[in-house]
Amino acid sequence: MLKHQPIRIVVMLTVIALLTVFLVWNISFYWVLFPVFLWLVLIVVGSFHVRWNYFLPMLHRNAEKVNSIAISFDDGPHPEFTPKVLQLLKQHQAQATFFCIGEKMLDYPDLAQQIIAEGHCIGNHTYSHDRTIGFWTKVKVERDLEKALVAGQVVLGKKMRLFRPAFGVTNPNIAKATQQLQLQTIGWSHRTYDTTKRSKERIVSRLEKRIRAGDIVLLHDTSEKSVAVLEQLLLMIKKKNWKAVTVSQLLDIKAYD
Ligand SMILES: [Zn+2]
Incomplete structure (x- = not known):
């Protein structure tokens, strides 16, 4: 089951990694924004789906x-x-x-x-x-x-x-x-x-x-x-x-x- 806290850590690490790649290899900045966008979608959907247990047991x-x-x-x-x-x-x-x-x-x-x-x-x-x-x-x-x-x-x-x-x-x-x-x-x-x-x-x-x-x-x-x-x-x-x-x-x- 997806959980808010671990997902937040994974998103943060992914953004840091992608930012590094962006600075070194100059990839499109959209790649850095993409995990943040996915995370926001998860927050909104998780808020309304009680059976996900996304925020609390x-x-x-x-x-x-x-x-x-x-x-x-x-x-x-x-x-x-x-x-x-x-x-x-x-x-x-x-x-x-x-x-x-x-x-x-x-x-x-x-x-x-x-x-x-x-x-x-x-x-x-x-x-x-x-x-x-x-x-x-x-x-x-x-x-x-x-x-x-x-x-x-x-x-x-x-x-x-x-x-x-x-x-x-x-x-x-x-x-x-x-x-x-x-x-x-x-x-x-x-x-x-x-x-x-x-x-x-x-x-x-x-x-x-x-x-x-x-x-x-x-x-x-x-x-x-x-x-x-x-x-x-x-x-x-x-x-x-x-x-x-x-x-x-x-x-x-x-x-x-
Ligand atoms: Zn009610």
């Missing part, structure tokens, strides 16, 4: 769990859809993980508390879920994640350990902030694209084809379509005789400190 699935699957919901709690999700999960005796936005947790503390009371698990999904987070300094990211931790402490009386990056975006500043706050970053192995224009039928048929035991599935408790997809997913899980567990159970890690 992230957990995406656990292949050893042959009868389990972890369903995760981002961006809640939502006053309309989180109760519907909770109802469905209860009906199917399924557990799940909710990566909540800190600000929304403070807006709907009863929902966040209900999530925990019903045996599910809650993780940090930033305080503000700001679209520009990828451009923030390390200090600003850290403050935002810390604010979400405080929200969790106030509403749940727990210190959350699990973190899912907003928009799936990672970079060196986000990596350093999570390290500083000792958060474990959680990715996914199956993204449903439930917030895009894809139809429920298309999402469900893709799930049916690709889903494997040990997967972490990414959904959002923010729309009627996602609730409908969840219902089909729970039926799929039942048919396969799998168990829907929390991310911490799937990965055998602590959800809180």
Whole structure:
């Protein structure tokens, strides 16, 4: 797997070598710029591909769990859809993980508390879920994640350990902030694209084809379509005789400190 730090060293050494060649043999300067260009492309692509683990170690699935699957919901709690999700999960005796936005947790503390009371698990999904987070300094990211931790402490009386990056975006500043706050970053192995224009039928048929035991599935408790997809997913899980567990159970890690 490609990693940011070693690649940076390789790029630097290559540029130094090419600069020497440029000075001695007068080759085109484009040769010196070429590795820098490739490196910038890698940074941009790596920022958006959580499964690359380019900037920070992230957990995406656990292949050893042959009868389990972890369903995760981002961006809640939502006053309309989180109760519907909770109802469905209860009906199917399924557990799940909710990566909540800190600000929304403070807006709907009863929902966040209900999530925990019903045996599910809650993780940090930033305080503000700001679209520009990828451009923030390390200090600003850290403050935002810390604010979400405080929200969790106030509403749940727990210190959350699990973190899912907003928009799936990672970079060196986000990596350093999570390290500083000792958060474990959680990715996914199956993204449903439930917030895009894809139809429920298309999402469900893709799930049916690709889903494997040990997967972490990414959904959002923010729309009627996602609730409908969840219902089909729970039926799929039942048919396969799998168990829907929390991310911490799937990965055998602590959800809180
Ligand atoms: Zn999100």
